[in-house]
Amino acid sequence: MGRGPPDGAAVSSAAMNATPQPDDEAAARAANSRLVRDFGLLIKSATRLEQRIDGELRRECGISHTMLEVLIRLCRRPGEEISQRHLADDLTLTSGGTTRLLDRMEEAGLVHRIPSPADRRVTLVETTPRGSEVFLRAAAVHARLVEKYFVGPLTADDHRRLTAALDRIDTALRDDT
Amino acid sequence: MGRGPPDGAAVSSAAMNATPQPDDEAAARAANSRLVRDFGLLIKSATRLEQRIDGELRRECGISHTMLEVLIRLCRRPGEEISQRHLADDLTLTSGGTTRLLDRMEEAGLVHRIPSPADRRVTLVETTPRGSEVFLRAAAVHARLVEKYFVGPLTADDHRRLTAALDRIDTALRDDT
DNA sequence: AGGTTTTAGTTGAGCAATCAGCAATTGATT
DNA sequence: AATCAATTGCTGATTGCTCAACTAAAACCT
Numbered sequence: 001m002g003r004g005p006p007d008g009a010a011v012s013s014a015a016m017n018a019t020p021q022p023d024d025e026a027a028a029r030a031a032n033s034r035l036v037r038d039f040g041l042l043i044k045s046a047t048r049l050e051q052r053i054d055g056e057l058r059r060e061c062g063i064s065h066t067m068l069e070v071l072i073r074l075c076r077r078p079g080e081e082i083s084q085r086h087l088a089d090d091l092t093l094t095s096g097g098t099t100r101l102l103d104r105m106e107e108a109g110l111v112h113r114i115p116s117p118a119d120r121r122v123t124l125v126e127t128t129p130r131g132s133e134v135f136l137r138a139a140a141v142h143a144r145l146v147e148k149y150f151v152g153p154l155t156a157d158d159h160r161r162l163t164a165a166l167d168r169i170d171t172a173l174r175d176d177t
Numbered sequence: 178m179g180r181g182p183p184d185g186a187a188v189s190s191a192a193m194n195a196t197p198q199p200d201d202e203a204a205a206r207a208a209n210s211r212l213v214r215d216f217g218l219l220i221k222s223a224t225r226l227e228q229r230i231d232g233e234l235r236r237e238c239g240i241s242h243t244m245l246e247v248l249i250r251l252c253r254r255p256g257e258e259i260s261q262r263h264l265a266d267d268l269t270l271t272s273g274g275t276t277r278l279l280d281r282m283e284e285a286g287l288v289h290r291i292p293s294p295a296d297r298r299v300t301l302v303e304t305t306p307r308g309s310e311v312f313l314r315a316a317a318v319h320a321r322l323v324e325k326y327f328v329g330p331l332t333a334d335d336h337r338r339l340t341a342a343l344d345r346i347d348t349a350l351r352d353d354t
Numbered sequence: 355a356g357g358t359t360t361t362a363g364t365t366g367a368g369c370a371a372t373c374a375g376c377a378a379t380t381g382a383t384t
Numbered sequence: 385a386a387t388c389a390a391t392t393g394c395t396g397a398t399t400g401c402t403c404a405a406c407t408a409a410a411a412c413c414t
Contacts, residue, residue, distance in 0.1 A: 030316035031252040045347040046223030139207035153345040170222040
């Protein structure tokens, strides 16, 4: 009653399809490749993780995970000038997406925009006091979830190696184009 | 003219905000936490990776990464009965999302739906010959990218450990509700 | 100077997902 | 056998992004 197919029965329906294409075998081989599965796992677990934290943040703090990422960057070094462009690059968003994200955050009273005195094209983004406050609550939720799903299942060594590996992957991605 | 703030100047604008809230310091501390950054890296690198492969697949094969994930599952064990529900769970999609995803794939001639003879609520999904064919081309693109960004930057040992770690994370996520 | 090219941000249109609500079918309870 | 609960897939409305076209400002050439 385990996971594997019970050998014969399940295969019957597709066998009626016509001549068993030579493609089918090749496709089955490709689909069962180790790398394909591993890669899928990376994407899937990251997606699940983000969905989980996003849902929890929305429920408990009323902000999305993306908004939290913005607040993280704005709170990191208070007073540092951060432009929309900079945020867009850092968050892997387009400039248009960033515009509207900040529209929503501004409307929610979490940030405000200030035209840069040095360059009249750029607008700088700052947290409001309310932004910092919401961020603190969100950070607590975040910490709890990270603890549970990211730290809990891993040894300290695993964690260190995982981070290092991701960092190399991320660097490779950024360096290319 | 480097990256870091030139010490005094950048801080001035925020300092005018009012009384320096005690929150600000706490927020800065939280934002600089090691875990926050590591977690962000996981999400970000996975996102970038998926965007990259998604774009390449669309350009070269005309399908999205999500569609590829569907084809992988349908080709893995040809003849195995796979319901929409099963796909939805496996892809971390809602049933509504799956319905429309399969609508598009059916329209593109990649899959077709068959009502299950055993349970008239469920509809089964199969690849068409064209689906297998497209999958083969997509798998080649996929393999090239996985090789470049997932295998290239890592040693074999890193890769093995990374996968194991992700598997534990994914399991923890699934086991919890 | 003066004209071209690049960069920052906004906007309209479109896409792919979500959520919430629905009908049909099945299984369980009495 | 009749009801009630749970499950499957579909649909309208909404969300949050992308892409492409646009304006304004700055940087770069001769």
